[in-house]
Amino acid sequence: MHGLTLTLVPDRLFALVNPYELDGRxxxxxxxxxxxxxxxxxxxxxxxxxxxxxxxxxxxxDAILAQLSELVGGRTLALAIPRIEFPAMCNARAIxxxxxxxxxxxxxxxxxxxxxxxxxxYDVDDPGKxxxxxxxxxxTTEPVTIDPGDxxxxxxxxxxxxxxxxxxxxxxxxxxxxxxxxxxxxxxxTPSGPWLVDDEADxxxxxxxxxxxxxxxxxxxxxxxxxxxxxxxxxDIFDRYSVKAIAPDHGAVLTGTAIPxxxxxxxxxxxxxxxxxxxxxxxxxxxLIS
Amino acid sequence: MSITTSNPLPRELADGLYWLGACYAVPxxxxxxxxNNSVFLVAGSKWSALVEAGISWDxxxxxxxxxxxxxxxxxxxxxxxxxTHSEQAHSAGVGHLLAHHAQASAHxxxxxxxxxxxxxxxxxxxxxxGDRFDLGGRExxxxxxxxxxxxxxxxxxxxxxxxxxxxxGISYGHYHTDSACGMFIEEAERVDVPQQMKFFGVSAFHWTxxxxxxxxxxxxxxxxxxxxxxELVLPTHGLPVTDPAATMPKIREGLIAMSQxxxxxxxxxxxxFVPEDx
Numbered sequence: 001m002h003g004l005t006l007t008l009v010p011d012r013l014f015a016l017v018n019p020y021e022l023d024g025r026x027x028x029x030x031x032x033x034x035x036x037x038x039x040x041x042x043x044x045x046x047x048x049x050x051x052x053x054x055x056x057x058x059x060x061x062d063a064i065l066a067q068l069s070e071l072v073g074g075r076t077l078a079l080a081i082p083r084i085e086f087p088a089m090c091n092a093r094a095i096x097x098x099x100x101x102x103x104x105x106x107x108x109x110x111x112x113x114x115x116x117x118x119x120x121x122y123d124v125d126d127p128g129k130x131x132x133x134x135x136x137x138x139x140t141t142e143p144v145t146i147d148p149g150d151x152x153x154x155x156x157x158x159x160x161x162x163x164x165x166x167x168x169x170x171x172x173x174x175x176x177x178x179x180x181x182x183x184x185x186x187x188x189x190t191p192s193g194p195w196l197v198d199d200e201a202d203x204x205x206x207x208x209x210x211x212x213x214x215x216x217x218x219x220x221x222x223x224x225x226x227x228x229x230x231x232x233x234x235x236d237i238f239d240r241y242s243v244k245a246i247a248p249d250h251g252a253v254l255t256g257t258a259i260p261x262x263x264x265x266x267x268x269x270x271x272x273x274x275x276x277x278x279x280x281x282x283x284x285x286x287x288l289i290s
Numbered sequence: 291m292s293i294t295t296s297n298p299l300p301r302e303l304a305d306g307l308y309w310l311g312a313c314y315a316v317p318x319x320x321x322x323x324x325x326n327n328s329v330f331l332v333a334g335s336k337w338s339a340l341v342e343a344g345i346s347w348d349x350x351x352x353x354x355x356x357x358x359x360x361x362x363x364x365x366x367x368x369x370x371x372x373x374t375h376s377e378q379a380h381s382a383g384v385g386h387l388l389a390h391h392a393q394a395s396a397h398x399x400x401x402x403x404x405x406x407x408x409x410x411x412x413x414x415x416x417x418x419x420g421d422r423f424d425l426g427g428r429e430x431x432x433x434x435x436x437x438x439x440x441x442x443x444x445x446x447x448x449x450x451x452x453x454x455x456x457x458x459g460i461s462y463g464h465y466h467t468d469s470a471c472g473m474f475i476e477e478a479e480r481v482d483v484p485q486q487m488k489f490f491g492v493s494a495f496h497w498t499x500x501x502x503x504x505x506x507x508x509x510x511x512x513x514x515x516x517x518x519x520x521e522l523v524l525p526t527h528g529l530p531v532t533d534p535a536a537t538m539p540k541i542r543e544g545l546i547a548m549s550q551x552x553x554x555x556x557x558x559x560x561x562x563f564v565p566e567d568x
Binding site: 020025026027028031039057058059060084085086087089090109110114115116117118119120121124125138139140141158159160162163164165216217218220221222224225226227229233278280281283284285286287288289 | 316346347349350353376377378379382383385386388389399400401402404405406407408409410416417418419434435436438439440441442443444493494496497500501502505506509553555556557559
């Protein structure tokens with residue numbers, strides 16, 4: 001499976017899209033789903049600097065390094081690690097060893113040398129160039145400036161609708177909302193995508209898919225839960241920010257009329273979930289083996 | 291955040307059962323708050339096993355503790371690494387552990403790990419409740435993951451020590467001034483379990499504020515007291531429970547407190563264990 005680089009905003013924002021098979025082994029989707037999704041990293045490129053939002057799974061290392069080689073040029077990189085899960089961090093060390101990286105913005109206040117040196121291909125006692133990477137604490141009150149002196153900033157949000165400790169991001173320069181594991185529900189029959197959805201045509205997503213994606217996986221707890229506050233919080237984000245693209249960690253990037261459509265799908269599922277019987281105790285007894 | 295310099299671990303919790311890892315300290319409101327990402331070593335007569343694989347910054351410590359215990363106690367080779375779920379704090383050590391222990395394989399909730407540690411693709415397997423793994427004279431039983439991050443979470447049971455490993459279930463820290471590092475919760479009189487669980491819930495278990503937590507608390511009591519008759523309850527992020535009859539009521543109180551804590555959608559939500567009033 002080959003990776004794909006999507007130019008979301010010329011010269012400024014790129015999606016590094018790398019597919020993987022949904023074969024019952026990925027935590028991003030219900031184990032019963034079959035097809036393909038992607039792990040997306042995003043490069044926010046300025047004149048002298050760039051921010052890489054997420055570093056991807058190890059299995060995509062070669063593809064991501066090649067994609068970055070085409071895009072980074074002589075720029076200094078910052079890494080943004082907005083989740084404490086593997087999709088955000090597996091290739092941090094490989095990227096640091098290849099490119100000029102000076103800071104890693106993390107949720108956990110631990111040095112990148114200790115936190116990100118997890119791959120067995122590297123010496124556990126030697127963090128290599130991670131040693132020279134500064135910790136940047138992710139804070140909602142301290143947006144990251146892509147280029148010094150530039151007005152373009154990457155702002156971090158704490159989404160009310162979340163499972164694990166994680167952040168969303170908003171690129172003020174392009175109007176792109178980075179949503180982590182939310183809005184990650186566009187999957188395909190083939191790894192070739194398409195991985196950009198801008199209208200209803202060729203979008204396989206319906207309410208049933210969103211419901212399956214959320215309630216049979218990471219958001220199992222929404223069934224029977226109080227969900228009104230989540231509906232309000234999602235609406236509030238879209239009221240506060242002029243969102244021109246939704247950029248999830250997995251699956252297609254959403255633009256154009258796909259944005260209100262997918263917001264509506266989420267809202268419908270949240271509304272409906274509150275009236276469902278809670279399944280939180282019994283889901284732990286489900287089989288993992290298909 | 292830092293690993294504490296004076297580490298009382300490893301500690302033998304029961305015959306052939308060892309608590310590995312280290313406290314890490316977080317400055318909170320002028321105080322030093324400690325928590326664990328614990329790993330447990332279970333030794334049978336033929337094989338040893340780990341329950342949990344640890345967070346990345348503990349990997350060197352865990353590898354050293356296994357090596358030292360194996361040499362000084364004459365433990366059998368590591369054959370199994372049981373993973374409750376594929377979050378970094380529970381499974382980041384899988385790659386190095388399998389690389390250092392050639393006979394070992396990982397079992398449990400190994401979602402995503404084929405993409406994280408592809409070099410060990412053939413050595414990672416899902417396990418379901420009821421699956422059993424023989425260590426010689428004792429076995430590890432896979433148990434339903436009751437309280438969880440990921441829907442695929444698994445808990446484990448050691449028949450030899452009657453210990454239930456609960457992963458994220460029952461998470462709490464302790465203040466440095468509680469002098470509780472390396473202690474059982476029953477030895478650490480200053481630790482306020484319900485309050486600490488509430489702090490942890492704000493940071494890590496946001497979902498608990500929106501559900502009815504009582505069914506989880508009821509099922510936990512069923513598992514511990516009625517079905518397994520557990521003598522030890524061993525959370526990954528808390529001190530070992532060695533007297534379930536005395537301590538589980540506090541745990542229940544903590545679960546309720548967690549579910550009743552205030553919604554926090556700011557950076558404070560992630561200042562691990564930060565009390566809401568700080």
